[in-house]
Amino acid sequence: MNKTLLFITVLVIATCGLIYELIVGALASYLLGDSITQFSTVIGGYLFAMGIGSYLSRFLDKGLAQRFVEVELGVALVGGLCAPVLFLTFALTNVFTVALYGSVLAIGTLVGLEIPLLLRILKDQVKFKDLVSQVLTFDYLGALVASVCFPLFFVPKLGLVRTSLFFGLLNALVGLWSTWLLAPVLAHPVRLRVKAVALSLFLVVGLALGERLTTFSEEQLFADEVVNATTSPYQRIVLTRGKRGFSLFLNGNLQFASVDEYRYHESLVHPPMVRAGSVERVLILGGGDGLAAREVLRYPEVQSITLVDLDPAITGLATRYEELATLNHHSLTNPKMRVINTDAMKFLEEGDSLFDVIIIDFPDPNNFALGKLYTTGFYKLVKKRLAKDGVGVIQSTSPLFARRSFWCVDNTLKAAGFWTQPYHALVPSFGEWGYVLVAHEAPPRHRPLPEGLSFLDEPTLEGLTQFSLDMSPLPAEVNRLNNQVLVHYYEEEWRRWN
Incomplete structure (x- = not known):
């Protein structure tokens, strides 16, 4: 037996094993939300299942090499099909949670056997201390390769x-070359080779049809036709088109x-624009679709707009996809616009220029990565970059x-030192939607609404600050980086409506 190739085998199977764990965790986060809970339970379940596999290995006494190849083929089948099967299960059935943790248990148990x-196959070839150190070294190195390559490339x-499907194929090929090693x-090496080749061909076909499988799964998830879908390092981006136009999902x-x-973006942009002392320098955090920028550009006094959005795939889509570019009036290619693809917190920390208007249009705080952008620490950075008036x-x-999440945001802004004015508007696709106006002190009205709006007029603008009893203030803690209470509020409250 070639020991070097066997140690390379350890590297490959370790990489594959962690990749499956990351896939299932990412997919659960994508479909269920609450990434912390999903990754915690998936990782914990996977490690527990590996322990089961390691324990069960003691009962295998004969034909260890045969069992190893069979385990590799089992991992290839179950791991390779985990993502397409879970997507389809979520879209077509009501047993997604069973399928999710069943996959975790099956993959983890098989990986735990490897x-x-x-070790037992090699025990007569290498001294025990060298065997353990070398196998574990390659095992941990494989984990490093997987954790780096998964978000950056795959x-x-x-x-x-x-x-x-790709890593399932890789596992099947490991099984195939192991029949020679x-x-x-x-x-019965020939019999195993036939099985490995058949499984490899099956996964190659699946890999070739992978995009179609993804599209079919997403078509079951969305009511309208999927017309554009892409995966960036940060998120899955889907555009759908139906009778009422098109929609963007992240x-x-x-x-x-x-x-x-228009109801959402007019309500977001114009209340701060009409009350700012000047609107020459505008900062938009988030808003990579260009729709908030479209509303800002209604004011001829605006000299520059800086838009900071983490994901270049979003700003690129808003520029290149003709329907979206038409909807945002080609705002992202306007000469007044400067687009920066970076983390908003990093942008605020590294600069010192002031802005007359700051518009924050982030997705809702449904995970801790987004929740940090709703904390006192983040809002204090915003306050430093907001001009005096x-x-x-x-x-x-x-x-x-x-409701409690909304008032938590207001309390957090006050804790950061802002004067605040909460308000809301009805957006049929979302329901009643909330915003909070902020300033160093209560600002007077400086300019009228621009012409050509579809939703806001003066009486409507005045009425946005009136809250009915079922939306009135509730006690809520301040959202800080070390507790992220807002994410917990948000998950608990929206769960009642989904």
């Missing part, structure tokens, strides 16, 4: 479904519907469906 079997380039101790969550987005606004989820 290393103990290899997800953005292949997507979850094709990544799953372990040939001296295999009873990780399965609706960001806007073209039929009524400047005005800002934060989209703040629904004061009806997530």
Whole structure:
């Protein structure tokens, strides 16, 4: 047996094993939300299942090489199909949770069998201390390769479904080459080779059809036709088109519907614009679809707009996809616009220029990565970059469906030192939606609404600050980086409506 190739085998199977774990965790986060809970339960379940596999390996006494190859083929089948099967299960059935943790248990158990079997196969070839150190070294190195390559290459380039099938194929090929590496101790190598080749061909076909599988799965998830879908290092981006126009979804969550987005964006942009002392320098955090920028450009006094959005795939889509570019009036290619693709917190920390208007249009705080952008620490950075007579606004989820979350945002802004004025508007695709106006002190009205709006007029603008009893203030803690209470509020409240 070639020991070097066997240690390379350890590297490959370790990489594959962790990739499956990351795929299932990412997919659960994408479909169910609450990434912390999903990754915690998936990782915990996977490690527990590996322990089961390691324990079960003690009962395998004969034909260890044969069992190792069979385990590899089992991992290839179950791991390779995990993403497409889970997508389809979520779209077509009501047993997604069973399928999710069943996959975790099956993959983890099979992966847990691999290393103990290899150790026992090699025990007569290498001294025990060298065997353990070398096998574990390659095992941990494989984990490093997987954790680095998964977010930087495989997800953005292949997507979850094709990544799953690709690594299933890799496991099947490991099983195939193991029939030669372990040939001296295999009873039926030819039979195993036939199985490995058949499984490899099956996964190659799946890999070729991977994009179609993804598209079919997403078509079952969305009511309208999927017309554009892409996976960036940060999120899954889907555009759909139906009778009422087109809609943008990020990780399965609706960001806007073209039929009524004007209500959301007019309500977001114009209240701070009419009350700011000047509107020459405007900062938009988020808003990569260009729709908030479209509203800002209604003011001829605006000299520059800086738009900071983490994901270049979003700003690129808003520029290149003709329907979206038409909807945003080609705002992202306007000479007044400067687009920066970076983390908003990093942008605020590294600069010192002031802005007259700051518009914060982030997705809702449905995970801790987004929740940090709703904390006192983040808002204090915003406050430092807001001009003396400047005005800002934060989209703040629904004061009806997530009432405590909304007032948590308001309390957090006050704790950061802002004067605040909460308000809301009805957006049919979302329901009642909330915003919070902020400034260093209560700002006077400086300019009229621009002409050509579809939703806001003076009486409507005045009425936005009136809250009915079922949206009135509730006690809520301040959202800080070390507790992220807002994410917990948000998950608990929206769960009642889904």
